[in-house]
Amino acid sequence: MKVIAINGSPKPKGNTYLALKTACDELEKQSIETEIIHVGNMEIKGCISCGRCTEGHCVFSDEKLRGIVDKIHEADGLLLGSPVYYASIAGTMKCFLDRLFYPSRGRMRLKVGAAVAVLRRSGGVTTFDQLNNYFLISEMMVAPSFYWNAVHGAAPGEVFEDAEGISGLKNLANNMAWMLNIKEYSKDSYPVPEPVERAWTNFVR
Numbered sequence: 001m002k003v004i005a006i007n008g009s010p011k012p013k014g015n016t017y018l019a020l021k022t023a024c025d026e027l028e029k030q031s032i033e034t035e036i037i038h039v040g041n042m043e044i045k046g047c048i049s050c051g052r053c054t055e056g057h058c059v060f061s062d063e064k065l066r067g068i069v070d071k072i073h074e075a076d077g078l079l080l081g082s083p084v085y086y087a088s089i090a091g092t093m094k095c096f097l098d099r100l101f102y103p104s105r106g107r108m109r110l111k112v113g114a115a116v117a118v119l120r121r122s123g124g125v126t127t128f129d130q131l132n133n134y135f136l137i138s139e140m141m142v143a144p145s146f147y148w149n150a151v152h153g154a155a156p157g158e159v160f161e162d163a164e165g166i167s168g169l170k171n172l173a174n175n176m177a178w179m180l181n182i183k184e185y186s187k188d189s190y191p192v193p194e195p196v197e198r199a200w201t202n203f204v205r
């Protein structure tokens, strides 16, 4: 089983990376393969709502972006990490997520997801909620921990001073591993259900 972790910070080895690495190290201890992919330094424009998504991809994605999206489609779990910018997901990460999830059309269904917001002081829960919105509208199973996953630090490395936040990430990883194993070991006896046919309306008609 494999989990792809997405670093949404412009910094390759900042606090977001360190938070993701903390969770990934725990997943690896539970024999879950992990790969941290850095997208926060890429040039990713926002979705332009052209409606021309094809086979799970944004029509404008280059080979690199397609490769990342393919890896996520193939993985069993997805771990999202974003620094908090103005109480929100950082801009490039937001562009990436819109272009990952909007074309996905069922490809994320019942994968296991988990999110962490990384911040200096305030705006962690709003950002955490925003990240979880992608999982929940895509029918993913969201791994829990004993707090809403937000870890604090400003300069790279400070995140390790947030002992409660770091312990929450380790707990999150353990719970995520458990969910992945439950799904894997029950796949024959209790396969994922077929989706109900969706009624598509713009609110009422």
Ligand SMILES: Cc1cc2nc3c(=O)[nH]c(=O)nc-3n(C[C@H](O)[C@H](O)[C@H](O)COP(=O)(O)O)c2cc1C
Residues within 6 Å of the ligand: 009, 010, 011, 013, 014, 015, 016, 017, 083, 084, 085, 086, 087, 088, 118, 119, 120, 121, 122, 123, 152, 153, 154, 155, 156
């Ligand atoms: C443009 C910008 C906006 C930010 N906005 C917030 C904010 O709203 N709340 C907060 O607590 N920290 C904010 N920060 C601080 C970062 O979230 C914090 O330094 C975080 O650790 C960065 O993670 P990184 O090292 O992975 O880049 C902001 C930083 C930048 C550059």
